[in-house]
Amino acid sequence: MKYDDIVVPDTAACRLALEVATEFHSPSLLNHSIRAYLFAAAHGQGHGIGFDAELLYVASMLHDIGLTREFDSHTVPFEEAGGHVAWVFGAGAGWPAERRRRAAEVIIRHMWDAADVPEDDPEGRLLELSTAMDISGRQTGEIPEPLRSEVLARHPRLDLVKEFAACMTEQGARKPDSIAAGFVRGGIADKLAGNPLNS
Template sequence: MRYRTGSTRHSGPVLIFHQSRRVFFFASLHARELGLQPDPELLYISAMFHDTGLSTPFSDVEQRFELDGADHARKFLLDRGFSKSEAEVVWTAIALHTTPGIPARMDPVTAATNYGVLTDVVGWGLDRLDGGQVDEIISAHPRGQFKKGFLQAFVDGLENRPDTTYGTLNSDVLEHFIPGFRRKTMVERVIDAPWPN
């Protein structure tokens, strides 16, 4: 039996749109607070594309949803005349947005995108942001039943490619919501490797 949240399933694109806009605004606030100076246009594109790989696979190969979104964003930018280096900044920000610890040590767009995602999804740094500004963001881009809808978007986007969650936080979602799903651990991968010892 799959995890279902009722009407939030049908509002997936709207939920992801509002979440992506909140990510941009939270990322911008954190960047200002931390003295980062990300290119605002590249930050916006990173935020708007960061979860697109959940809803529509953009590749012919099975890969992490982050890479689907990153590849799609890079193509979008290159098709519109952005430089290869600009497209790579956005690609990196999206590809690493769920990776703990690394984005904060990278360029301002990658770091800020990650901070915005962390704030919107798990409340990271929320206590450091101006409450009035947070209220304005939520008023313009309401959360609604975000927790249920967001988790459902992950289940829907990953259940048909569960092996792509290896080594990521994404496996937590599938383990929690899909009965019988169990991720293969690193220890099992080493022991099961085709080497004799």
């Protein structure tokens, strides 16, 4: 599979989600969000997994919006804050309530253990996998070449290792019961630094 084989939906909601991500994310987090979609869609297409490309794209662009200064929450984990943003975004995009709820679910579930994401949520399972690939390096060997090289060339990792480790550490310190805190205790910084995608 090559870069141009990946289906990138061209809808108003997708264009606006990219605009929001570009406005509020750092360059490193923006590229991470784009890679998250590309790796998720490539895996779905390559393994014959049916998925809603628009829903997956919007969730990918907004899945880390709760880490940004503007949308950080001191009361809920960042993935829940991001889910709330996605619900509001979906309302603005004219999505029905059920589709807004699905966008929020996909974002929240990207932080779950893979085994806990329901089988009937392909978008949630794909985003969980693709973010794990890009952050902790899980199953990166399944990303086909030359797709891996082209994605990294077009959307480089920049300062993701340092920046994301700092975000998780800060989130974990303020929200010790969050999944992010568990990731910190589990050595997310070392996993980030050792991710094969860095080289």
